[in-house]
Amino acid sequence: MFAYVVRRLFNVVITLLVVTMVTFGVFFLVPKLTGSDPALLYVGKTADAAALDGIRTKLGLDDPIYVQYGKFLQGLVVGRDYDAGPDTTHCAAPCFGYSFKTDQEVWPYLIDRLPVTLSLALGAAILWVIGGVGAGVISALRKGRAADRIVMTTALAGVSLPIYFTGLVSAAIFCYWLGWLPPPGYVDFAVNPLEWATNLLLPWITLAFLFAATYARLTRANMLETLSEDYIRTARAKGLRERDVVGKHGLRSGLTPLITVFGLDLGSLLGGAILTETTFNLRGLGEATLTSIRQNDLPIILGVTLFAAFFIVIANLVVDLLYAAVDPRVRLS
């Protein structure tokens, strides 16, 4: 078990290294291949060649790619120094780099945004798990009846409607027309928990709607499969009440496969919910992803990619550990 976790963590590090390498390669090599110059992104439109050279030297763009990558890794582990003009600024480990576009260190920039994404993802996750699983179980138990059809139709809508549509429509209705909710935005939990919740309510619901739809369908399918298992028949043959058959024997194994899906969904959401964040003006990691890509801001792109990859591999690991905890048949090795 311990060896397993250590080995998996080692794999996590390797995965993240590969992710940085690939991202690094893409954003440093591609401009070279297309003949464009990243240095140009940092300068004004009328900068002359000398200025460009200066930028290149300062950003280390004239170093070979492996040197640049080495410096990046060094920053991650021990931090690195940046020439900021009058003096150097030290970017402490883990130094994800320094965005020259916005003149900030990447790590604090991302850490600053993390609570937003965290609040959004966790809140929505709670909603969609409760809503999706509940609806799925009802649907499975009422298979073929009206409740089942209503749930499945709603789920189809949830899966099909894009978030910026549901998001903007719901904002238009609840924030501007009815005025029940404040216009979307983010208020820090520490500042005002109530406003934090009311402000996030709409994004939560919108995001949860999308996922709940998938979960309802999954839960329904899993529950139907589980309820046809031999051991459910055994439970009934023992004389168990139907609610215990479903509640105790059915749910436990019916919902286990959801752990995997949930873990990966939450993991990738923690890396940023791009559409939801932009639709609701939430400055989370997803919005950072979008902005940084639009601005070709490599250090931030690298940072968010690493963050996202980190959450996903960790989610994977947690899922596997959880799975082993829930299903005694699974042995970790």
Add this chain to the structure above:
Amino acid sequence: MVAATAALALSVTAACGGGGGTDSSNGGAKNAQNAALTGVLNASDKKGGTLELWSSQDVDSLDPARGYYAFVWNLNRLYTRTLVAYDAKPGADGMKLVPDLAGAEGVLSNDGKTYTYTLRDGLKFDDGTPITSKDVKYGIERIFAQDVVPGGPVYLMEQLDQGQKYEGPYKDSDPNKLGLKSVLTPDDKTIVFNLAAPYADFPYLLAMPGAGPVPVARDTGAQYGSKPAASGPYKIESYEPGKIIKWTRNEFWDATTDPLRKALPDAINMTITTNADDMDQRLMAGTADLDAAQTGVQAAARTKILQDETLKANSDTPTTGFIRYAAMSTAVAPFDNIDCRKAVILASDPTSLQTARGGPVAGGDIGVNMLPPNIPGSEPAYDPYGRAQGKPQVDAAKAALAACGKPEGFSTVIAVRNNKPAEVKTAEALQAALKAVNIDAKIDQIDGAQASSLQGAPDNVHAKGYGLIISGWAADYPSGAGYLQPLVDSRYILKNGNFNFAEIKDPSIDALFDQAKTVDPAAAAALYTQINHKVMEGAYILPFVTDKALNYRNPRLTNVYIHQFWGMYDFQALGVSS
């Protein structure tokens, strides 16, 4: 200024009720659409309140030396004073420079090569330290450190380096970091600029935020933008990139030293949103005051405003100073032949190009020549190719093609930035119009973020055969040189970041620019008129539109007027009534 353009265009309709226009305050011009273009609306001196600016785009930098977006220069007026500045008046008056930090206009001497300015008394930064001429010089020196604080315009560098190869104050061996030789500060109140040659537009360069004072003690180099020293009535209280900028009063600012600024609100916020449609909703609901980027409302809100008289009365459609155009590369055949260039101009459909830009209200007026209306010397009626009538001239175009020796037409490539939807649409409109005269234009959508090395690299342009290059341009300073020189002066052809897309190499044009530098503004304006004529006669550039933007203003705003230089509301003049 190649400035802020549309951010993420989430053009999804989110129609819903917003607050209508409420009663307008008394005083000044009567509230109506475009009332703020000509006069001061809701004129008031009432102080207090918080001005709520919004923007769907973050600032490029709050460092005066690094900002290049138009609205950021406008915002700079809140906290950065310069030796001279654009007057705070609507209409053409706003185009004039008036003394700001300086007590009077600069004294010209040495055959027009030396400018001497004397600072006012009692000027102070927001920490109470006095503003000296050395701070102004230091601020200008920072522009030279393009490796540390890049991003802003470098005109001053070009004028002041004069072969010194000054690398900026961070690599300056002078103990006071004041090693730039062409600028002298004989005392704390006097600053002397020694130019290599007469340059009439020089004061315009001094009005750019980058020429504002920076105290060496507070310079944090690349990080300076997060907390720049304030010389204006407001200081930056906090800046959270991508989220919000907050200004509060600079208590060391003395109104008696500043004839320009009103400083009415107690605080100013600029909230950055990711959702432009949502911002429009807030504007119309009255919970936001102004879109700071001033690039015009989204399509959904535009429809609404134009249909609702009350909302419409709260809107203005200023010209932004941009001309949208297609340049024809004289280095790419057959555009080395003037008749082939003329054929393109004549064959183009002015109306369809205007529609592609958003129509007469949100897009702009049909472009007829290459000087925008806010530049001295412009002639809005000068229409050498008869574009204003709005229709393509197929017969004339065919005649031109025949003269060019291509009666059967030819094929070429249009290079257009893929991140500018309106430009892509104009490319398609142009392509369609050219088809009528058998000019087969293929559209190449290039990576917009890399435009300066794709459109702006002549080698690449030649290699890819880009005959037509679609772009847009606004002046960094309101003179013919500020607008036209980078576009048409052969000495501005750069290997990278080139904007003389047509690669115009006309010595007579270059000579006119040189001549204009040495004469007074009125005489220079006449020279720029001539240059404009030469450019149009040479058929190098096909103007699409002179840009307009439909902007909405919260009726609670006081002292509202469009400043002609930016084609935007003058932020520093605004107050709030409730």
Add this chain to the structure above:
Amino acid sequence: MTTSVPVTELGPADLSPPKSFLEVRDLRVQFATDDGIVKSVDGVSFGLERGKTLGIVGESGSGKSVTSLAILGLHRTRSNAKVSGEIWLDGEELIKADNERVRRLRGRKMSMIFQDPLSAMHPYFTIGQQIVEAYRIHHGGSKKAAKQKAIDMLARVGIPQPSRRVDDYPHQFSGGMRQRAMIAMSLINNPELLIADEPTTALDVTVQAQILDLIRDLQEEFGSAVIMITHDLGVVAELADDILVMYGGKAIERGPAEAVFRTPEHPYTWGLLGSMPRLDREVRDRLNPIKGTPPSLINLPSGCSFHPRCPYAGRNGDRSFTERPELTGTTHAVACHMPPELRREIFIQEVSPNL
């Protein structure tokens, strides 16, 4: 152990009160599917006394398992099955009884052992938890007491170190041990009727011998009535007092085990016996399989549903093709159109020499 008590004789129209401990009368189970109505069990009747074992034999799809699930009332929940007929257990009719009543009997008075103990036990709960649950549904009491009971029962079914193994999960048991645990679970409440549905099919032959031995011992000890459902004639021969052969949802031969094995009268039973190689006979050159394949329950052949596979189908004019034969006879009943004399003659002359 000889078969002294005959199989109770009951027809579908018999309205007399039940005489046996278990009486099934004209049991029908139908499922509505997209392809049509599946008549899984189509008018089956039989009886069983305490302490006796009934073997139900048939191939897949013959309706033998569905019958057992119907007795336990397992078609009541989440199933589209339609069950009709009568099931009398110890004087109580079960088909018309309410759900709660049947639930209370399930696992208490009547219990079941399933074929594959790996899939029939919940993978997430320990053996102990599952047995304790079975006990406490019907008896309540403390978990601790129930666990001790479970340990005792595991010991009784021959699981070594039961106090340790009670906390193991099903997958940690070997196949045979798992089936022992399954048996322990179904016996924890001393049921009076035990239905074993292919209890040894998934097991190896040496383990099968152990399990059959165990069931036999336990039956002697508890005096339960046992229904043994299997496709393996060897297994029924080992345990059953009476045998019911099912084909296409119907009972086609029923009688004391000795009689059914020694003088089988239905051509299908002959076919079954002829199909299996036997260790207690000389090696035959060829087996005598039944031709064709078992019928689809949606589209049963007309008349005698065995007729397409029956080598003697033409011997009664077209009766085999048009008329459904009733199960007739007293102790040894057969559903076949051929007259009993002819059947016996064919068996002695044609079938028996080849077995």
Add this chain to the structure above:
Amino acid sequence: MSTPLLEVTGLQKHFPITAGLLRRQVAAVRAVDGIDLTVNKGETLGLVGESGCGKSTAGRLITRILEPTGGTVTFDGQDITHIKRGPLRDLRRDVQMIFQDPYSSLNPRHTVGTIVSAPLQIQKIPTPQGLKKAVQELLELVGLNPEHYNRYPHEFSGGQRQRIGIARALALKPKMIVADEPVSALDVSIQAQVVNLLDDLQRELDLTYLFIAHDLSVVRHISDRVAVMYLGKVVEVAPRDDLYAHPRHPYTVALMSAVPVPDPSRRDKAQRERVLLTGDVPSPIDPPSGCRFRTRCWKAQDVCASEQPPLTVLADGHQVACHFPVSDEEQHAAGSGRSAAAAQARDKIATVVADPE
């Protein structure tokens, strides 16, 4: 009849078990642990044993679906123990396999025609009469309707599916077929049909079978000789009738006696004579020292724990791996109670229950 087509000596397959941080191999599942077998041309060798004894693994080693850990496999004079891809493909022409589960061994998305013709196409075997005709002939050979060429597996019953599997195996006209539990998933009446089919095919096509099954009755019916496996080892090999009449290895005795007899009148006698084994088969990861059956054997003595009995030929031609083979007298020792063997077995149970380890 007596030319060996297949010779297996000392065949081993160990599946490694890794553990720890560096995934070092800490143990191995000794699925097949040194077996010797010979299959003569044209005969059927039955390989019986209970689940986990290694018989299926042995089948997969012989067909080289798995690579042996040790020992040699010689087919038709050629050492095929470690042959590589090219020669392996040639081997596939000569040795084919039939699997237990007719459901999972056929691709549900392919038609019968595609499934049966696949080996012909992979091996690029020329079919002068045309591919379709060749496949239809094969279908007819195994008793399927040739017109069902374009149907999918799910349209067939279990027995018919097994026939499809057989047709596929026969496509390349192999010399030998390794059949791994080919009838155990089928209903009794269908089982007999398939067994008869295999019999007929052997006669017609001069096939050699290695017939792997757990059902002793079926193996007895079809085999010429029978090998019994226990825990990765062959414990006894003998001609069919000899083995069933006079089993020599105690495990074979127990196995035979465990088979239920479909005759109620004899069940009391059968039960009396039955040798009931106790407990489970030990783990193949850590098999018992010496003789592997000793932990469950009523005849075990000290030597059984220390010395592995080799597979030796007894006077009557049986090959048995046992220090104390069962004699006929022991086996037929009639009595009012249980036989001697059974009685000894009973005692053993008592000790096992009293002292579980």
